[in-house]
Amino acid sequence: MPNAPMPIFALKMLFGDSARFYGMLLGLAFSTLLISQQAAIFVGLMSRTFGFVTDTPQPDLWIVDPAQRFLDDNKPLKATSVQRVRSIEGVEWAVPLFKGLLVVNLPDGKRQMSQVIGIDDASLIAGPPFMLEGSLGDLRKTDAIIVDERATRREFKMNLPPEGGEPRPLRVGDTLELNDRRAEVVGICKATQTFQSQPVIYTTYSRATQYAPRERRMVTMVLAGLSPGADANVVAKAITQRTGLSAYGSEEFADKTVGYWMRETGIPINFGTAIVLGFFVGVAVAGQMFYNFVLDNLKYFGAMKAMGASRRTLLGMVVLQAGTIAILGFGLGIGITSAFGLFVPGERLAFRMTWHIPLVAAGAVVIICSASAALGMWRVLRLDPAEVFKG
Amino acid sequence: MTPMQQTQIAVRAIGVEKVYASDDTSVVALRGADLEVRCGEIIMLAGPSGCGKTSFISIIAGLLARDQGTLEVMGVDPQAMSSEQRTAWRLRTVGFVFQQFNLIPTLSIEENTAIPLILQGMDRRSACAQARKLLVEVGLGGRERSSPVRLSGGQQQRVAIARALVNAPKILVCDEPTSALDGATGLRVMELVAQVGRMPGRAVIVVSHDERIYHLADRIVHMDDGRIDRIETPASLRNAHA
Numbered sequence: 001m002p003n004a005p006m007p008i009f010a011l012k013m014l015f016g017d018s019a020r021f022y023g024m025l026l027g028l029a030f031s032t033l034l035i036s037q038q039a040a041i042f043v044g045l046m047s048r049t050f051g052f053v054t055d056t057p058q059p060d061l062w063i064v065d066p067a068q069r070f071l072d073d074n075k076p077l078k079a080t081s082v083q084r085v086r087s088i089e090g091v092e093w094a095v096p097l098f099k100g101l102l103v104v105n106l107p108d109g110k111r112q113m114s115q116v117i118g119i120d121d122a123s124l125i126a127g128p129p130f131m132l133e134g135s136l137g138d139l140r141k142t143d144a145i146i147v148d149e150r151a152t153r154r155e156f157k158m159n160l161p162p163e164g165g166e167p168r169p170l171r172v173g174d175t176l177e178l179n180d181r182r183a184e185v186v187g188i189c190k191a192t193q194t195f196q197s198q199p200v201i202y203t204t205y206s207r208a209t210q211y212a213p214r215e216r217r218m219v220t221m222v223l224a225g226l227s228p229g230a231d232a233n234v235v236a237k238a239i240t241q242r243t244g245l246s247a248y249g250s251e252e253f254a255d256k257t258v259g260y261w262m263r264e265t266g267i268p269i270n271f272g273t274a275i276v277l278g279f280f281v282g283v284a285v286a287g288q289m290f291y292n293f294v295l296d297n298l299k300y301f302g303a304m305k306a307m308g309a310s311r312r313t314l315l316g317m318v319v320l321q322a323g324t325i326a327i328l329g330f331g332l333g334i335g336i337t338s339a340f341g342l343f344v345p346g347e348r349l350a351f352r353m354t355w356h357i358p359l360v361a362a363g364a365v366v367i368i369c370s371a372s373a374a375l376g377m378w379r380v381l382r383l384d385p386a387e388v389f390k391g
Numbered sequence: 392m393t394p395m396q397q398t399q400i401a402v403r404a405i406g407v408e409k410v411y412a413s414d415d416t417s418v419v420a421l422r423g424a425d426l427e428v429r430c431g432e433i434i435m436l437a438g439p440s441g442c443g444k445t446s447f448i449s450i451i452a453g454l455l456a457r458d459q460g461t462l463e464v465m466g467v468d469p470q471a472m473s474s475e476q477r478t479a480w481r482l483r484t485v486g487f488v489f490q491q492f493n494l495i496p497t498l499s500i501e502e503n504t505a506i507p508l509i510l511q512g513m514d515r516r517s518a519c520a521q522a523r524k525l526l527v528e529v530g531l532g533g534r535e536r537s538s539p540v541r542l543s544g545g546q547q548q549r550v551a552i553a554r555a556l557v558n559a560p561k562i563l564v565c566d567e568p569t570s571a572l573d574g575a576t577g578l579r580v581m582e583l584v585a586q587v588g589r590m591p592g593r594a595v596i597v598v599s600h601d602e603r604i605y606h607l608a609d610r611i612v613h614m615d616d617g618r619i620d621r622i623e624t625p626a627s628l629r630n631a632h633a
Contacts, residue, residue: 006509009498016497303493306454307554308482309510310475386449388489389566 010317013297014324020293021325027285028329028365029336034278036337036353036361042271043357044350049261050254051192052099052117055129059223060232062253063094063239066246068221070260071253072196074099076217077245084243085222090230091239095120098208099220101198105177106170108158114151114199116178118208126223127189128202133172134187139204145176146187151199178211193350195261279364286329287372294318294376298383306385314380322373330365334358399430401465401562401594402451408459409446409617420446422617423460430561433585433595435605438614444598445566447614451596452485452564453477465561482510486555488565488584492547494539500526500550501535507558525553529583545576549583556587563588565597569604581607 015021047054050071053062063085065075085094098118103111119126119139127136132149139146147156147170156170170176176183183203191200203211209218224247226235236247248256262268294301301314341351409421420443428434436444449455450462453469462468465484469477486507494503504522509515523535529549531542539547548568555563565584569577581597581604588595597608605611606625613620623631 008515009495009502009506009509012502013495013497297495299491299493300495303487303489304506304510305478306452306481306487307507307510308478308480308485310478313510384454386445386454388487388493389445389449389454 007320010320014321024286024289024325025329029332031278031282032330032333032361033336035275035364036357038271038274039357040351040353044352046258047352048195050257053250053254055192056126058125060226061224061247063222063245063247070257074220077219082222088238090227090235092225092227094222094224095125096205096219097221098205102179106158112155114201116201116208118205121204121206128191130190132188138186143182143184144186145183146189146202147185148191148200149188155199282368287368290372291375301380302383302388306388315377318377322369326365326369401430402428403463406460407457428594430592430594432609435608435611436598442614443617448564453481484561486560486563488551488555488568490567490570492551496540499536504554504557525557529553544572548580563595569601
């Protein structure tokens with residue numbers, strides 16, 4: 001640490017050069033904003049790819065066709081798959097799941113492609129995570145469907161002339177047509193938005209298979225729960241050996257899905273480019289400005305060195321200045337990102353700030369400030385105090 | 392000067408040599424400079440550009456290493472110390488007044504003046520209190536909280552002098568202290584240096600081309616080509632011009 005009051009002088013030198021101080025502050029804040037906001041949107045988008053997995057906590061294992069690459073890459077299974085899985089030791093229960101895209105006809109004549117999820121008729125396992133109106137048990141009523149609340153306000157908003165022409169959201173009691181078959185809304189739920197942003201409709205498995213065009217294989221996947229004490233890896237291996245199907249734990253299935261999108265699409269490159277750009281904005285603006293700040297103050301550091309300031313004192317001053325601007329710039333940037341996440345509606349923009357993101361942004365800011373401070377310190381260390389006599 | 396003050400030697404340089412060498416060239420800055428400065432004395436170091444004045448005071452102040460010769464400043468050889476010891480010695484022993492003042496514009500003149508005391512470990516309040524007293528002595532009482540950029544060149548150099556003297560150094564080294572000032576202001580600044588510098592146990596070495604201030608010195612040491620060419624007194628200089 002520099003001599004006791006020198007930190008105050010170091011900070012006065014930093015804050016006193018207000019144009020440069022605000023330039024560095026905004027440069028670092030903008031860099032932090034770009035890095036953290038783009039990373040949060042990327043994580044949000046990637047989370048949507050496996051939203052259904054996080055919305056469905058009951059199964060221990062997700063059993064799918066070995067060729068299925070990600071959650072929505074449906075490769076339907078034989079109907080007998082469910083019984084075959086149930087026969088495996090360690091499996092306490094196994095239920096079929098239907099998941100597919102079907103056309104919905106609204107009362108006002110609009111047609112909308114929607115994600116229909118058919119859950120086990122008996123247990124209703126894999127139902128929506130939150131019910132806003134009605135109850136999950138209402139799915140047992142005739143032609144019952146539960147609709148995601150977001151869709152009721154957006155894609156399923158209807159223009160019904162008898163009510164004065166004002167568009168209104170879909171409500172409990174309204175009837176729709178799924179693939180030309182009657183469906184009645186018995187509940188409104190809240191589900192995680194899907195990557196493709198289609199409306200989500202829950203119904204029973206048997207009803208979903210009636211709505212869907214008839215195919216030889218209708219089971220999209222099998223969901224299974226483990227017996228108490230059973231080892232998930234052992235059971236998954238046994239399922240693969242005896243049925244030829246792939247079995248994944250929830251986290252593993254989510255990772256497989258994200259892995260697909262990361263590998264097979266340009267999304268990571270696009271977001272990665274923005275994040276790298278944010279880093280270089282920080283280097284180019286804030287790092288460069290801080291280095292120039294040290295260069296401009298070199299004559300004062302030189303004078304202090306001549307007067308008897310130790311290297312430790314001078315380096316401590318530079319480190320304190322760099323650390324202060326790093327903390328303030330990072331704080332402002334992450335604050336703006338958080339406000340952005342708080343005020344921009346999540347359904348429009350995928351935004352998910354995990355604890356890793358501020359850490360990554362802080363790491364980038366630390367690298368920018370450390371590099372520019374190290375360069376500045378190198379100049380201060382190499383400073384010949386006799387130079388101060390050369391004007 | 393009292394006889395007692397004169398007997399104390401502040402600086403004794405014998406045969407000091409300095410060569411600046413790079414890969415393919417070398418420049419001889421000092422070719423055996425000899426000088427003795429007594430305590431209580433004010434010495435003007437004069438000579439053409441490139442004659443070695445700045446190198447000589449840099450060596451005396453412990454900022455630059457000599458290549459040959461012997462040097463004692465207040466009884467010690469700065470070059471015999473480690474870098475850290477020399478830095479601490481400089482802090483205790485040498486006060487600097489620079490040509491370009493080198494006042495930090497974002498600190499008040501009180502804080503600028505207090506820097507040497509703070510570097511010595513004094514707390515900020517006491518250091519600023521001591522700095523204020525000295526600022527009153529140099530005629531800047533009441534302006535302690537001003538920024539240096541609000542002061543004239545002469546006032547800034549007064550602050551620089553206050554900063555150089557605040558920790559009561561034994562040697563005051565001034566590099567062209569009047570070159571950035573007009574004639575009248577320069578003279579007033581040098582009168583101040585002479586007044587505060589001519590104190591028991593202290594010696595002042597001033598590098599200057601400004602002949603108008605030579606009368607304030609005890610001796611004027613002329614350098615040429617890296618050597619002490621001749622030493623005059625203000626009286627002998629006046630006689631020579633008469």
